[in-house]
Amino acid sequence: MRPLPWLFFLSLCATAQAATPAAAGDNPREWIDPDTGHRVIRISDEDNSQSLYFHYNSYTPEGDKMIFGAPSGIWSVDLKTLGQGTPKLEWLVDGRNARVNPLMAAYKSRDFYYTSNGALYAVNVDTKASRQLMTGTVWGVNCDGTIAGGMLVGEDPTGHAQPPPPPNIQPQRQRMFGDKIAQGIPLTPDEEFAAAKEDGLSARLARPSSTGFLFTDLKTGTQTWTGFQYASIDHQQFSPTDPHLVLYAHEGTWHEVDRIWTVRTDGSAQRLMYKRQMDMEIGGHEFWSYDGKTIWFDLQTPRSKDFWIAGVNVDSGKLTKYHIERDWWGVHFNVSRDNTLFASDGGDPTQVAFSPNGAWINLFRVQPDGSVTREKLVNMSKHNYVTGQTRLGVQGGGIEPNVSITPDKKWVVFRSNIQGPVQVYAVEIAPADPAKVSQPEKFSGVK
Numbered sequence: 532m533r534p535l536p537w538l539f540f541l542s543l544c545a546t547a548q549a550a551t552p553a554a555a556g557d558n559p560r561e562w563i564d565p566d567t568g569h570r571v572i573r574i575s576d577e578d579n580s581q582s583l584y585f586h587y588n589s590y591t592p593e594g595d596k597m598i599f600g601a602p603s604g605i606w607s608v609d610l611k612t613l614g615q616g617t618p619k620l621e622w623l624v625d626g627r628n629a630r631v632n633p634l635m636a637a638y639k640s641r642d643f644y645y646t647s648n649g650a651l652y653a654v655n656v657d658t659k660a661s662r663q664l665m666t667g668t669v670w671g672v673n674c675d676g677t678i679a680g681g682m683l684v685g686e687d688p689t690g691h692a693q694p695p696p697p698p699n700i701q702p703q704r705q706r707m708f709g710d711k712i713a714q715g716i717p718l719t720p721d722e723e724f725a726a727a728k729e730d731g732l733s734a735r736l737a738r739p740s741s742t743g744f745l746f747t748d749l750k751t752g753t754q755t756w757t758g759f760q761y762a763s764i765d766h767q768q769f770s771p772t773d774p775h776l777v778l779y780a781h782e783g784t785w786h787e788v789d790r791i792w793t794v795r796t797d798g799s800a801q802r803l804m805y806k807r808q809m810d811m812e813i814g815g816h817e818f819w820s821y822d823g824k825t826i827w828f829d830l831q832t833p834r835s836k837d838f839w840i841a842g843v844n845v846d847s848g849k850l851t852k853y854h855i856e857r858d859w860w861g862v863h864f865n866v867s868r869d870n871t872l873f874a875s876d877g878g879d880p881t882q883v884a885f886s887p888n889g890a891w892i893n894l895f896r897v898q899p900d901g902s903v904t905r906e907k908l909v910n911m912s913k914h915n916y917v918t919g920q921t922r923l924g925v926q927g928g929g930i931e932p933n934v935s936i937t938p939d940k941k942w943v944v945f946r947s948n949i950q951g952p953v954q955v956y957a958v959e960i961a962p963a964d965p966a967k968v969s970q971p972e973k974f975s976g977v978k
Contacts, residue, residue: 558950560617566910568967570959574608574618574944577601578952582944585863585876585933586768586818587635587671594868594938596656598643599955600633602626605645607656610937614959623654624661638674638771651679664749672749673769674823678796680767680777681745687759692743694761698736703729703784707811707834721881729784735763736783744777746796757798766816772823776845778804785813786834791826793845805843805850809833813883814841821868825851829864835883840864840873840895840903853903854974859893860884862916867936871897872960874908874943876932879916890914892934892945892958896971904971908958913949 561572580601583589589597596607604626609619624631624645634644634651642653644664651669653676654661664672669679686692704726708718718726743759744767766780775796781788791804791814804826805814811833817826820842830841830852838860840853853873861875862882873895880887892909915929930953932945942957949956962968 563963563967564909564958565967567907567969568962568964569908570614570963571909572614572618572957572959573950573954574613574620574957575599575601575606575955576620577603578954580606580946580955581930581953582933582935582946582955583633583635585816585865585931585935586766588638588771589935589944590636590938591641591656592637592639597937597944598623598633598636598656600626600631604631605633605643605654607643610939610942613937613942613957621656621659623656623659624652634669635671637672637676640676642676644672665747665752667745667747669747670767671769673774673796674771675774677749677774678769679747679749680769680796681747682764682767683743683745683756684740685743685759686741687743688756689759692741692759692761694741695739698787700733700737700784700787703727703733706784706786721885724881725883725885732782733784733787736788739763744794744796744798755796755798757796758794758801760801768819770823770845771819771821776823778817778819778826780815780817785815786811790815791817791828791843793826804845804848805841816863818865820866820870822870825870827864827866827873829860831883835885838884853895853897853901855895855903855905856972856974857884858886858888858891859895859905859972860886860889861893861934862931863933865935867940868938869940872936872940873897873903874934874936876934876945877911877914877916882916890916892932892943894943894960902974904973906971907969908943908960909945909956911947911949914947 563570582599595611598607605624607621612619629647631645631647636643641656645652650666651664652661669681671680707726739761741761742764743756746755763782764779765782768778770776777794779792780790789803789806794801813831813834814828817828825842827842830839838855842851861877864875866873875893877891878889890911891907894906894908895903897903917929917931932947934943934945944957946953946955
């Protein structure tokens, strides 16, 4: 067996010549969005800075610091004073001469995990002291800091994992848009692009490899290989409260795969957490609630038609669903620590919602009747999403904003190229200009 190469979500250039170079151009540090009335602040100082991928924890347990990456290394920002003048940044890890990859903040300590030169490290956000924990590639560290997770490709040594029968996978152009094709309606360029993208994903279902988990005890160095299955595994994330529970996804065309799974670190209790109920239904981009009781995800019944923020209770399997409009959808969703607020990062017309007016950072408030209302926070029409196409005058693919809600529920953090090179931003949830703020929108039933 060989370790599975792990492509970290954040690649940082290690050639910066100074710790705090100025951002390019004369872009403002903060402004009030003229379309929403909410204040937006640029947190980062360096071009090509990035916040963490949406399902990784960015915040200290106390909620006073947030960590992000930049070409010069890893930085923290003081959340207690955010919005009171220039953001207060502290340089935690020097990345100018050695590539560093931010990973995640610890759930029960003041540590932040990162990788560099094939090793896992922890840096204390207060003392700024770093220590090496292990060598090897990892995708995460569990909630009490005792186990690191990695992946292996190879045959199951127990022989339990067996190849599935060959799937019957149709060309995605026909699968996704068969009704339009049958009626002789030409597909739009965005629909053609979406079908081609799904053809690439369907290859993962057609030729799955035997893949297993590699868990390393960070105290003893003992390694356990377990949980082998024939699938393309992705989105691995430890529970924020149970040190031995892992959430992960089976990748492929979402409308043809049951994606959301959990397994324990000893390989037991491998469970499908949500099974699709109709043809072309999708559920994905799964993430934990902060209390570890719920797995939240993007649910569409069916794909591109009817949209929900959904959550499945880990113990009971009970499903919670919040209905949302097409234009409210986002590439990713996220939730506040108390599950009362959600955020989405929007999308351009090539995304699965095919929304002509979906480029917004959105806030959702859970209502007593089990619905959510939507408030627009940032107009993202100038943002280039990760499409792989030339759009809005920007060559090539863009970037996913990857929203998160600060622990005090005062800000939504995201990364964006709305001012040119990627920077880290925060939008204040409380409106700065109430006259510009529209009334919260409720689901109208329009699909």
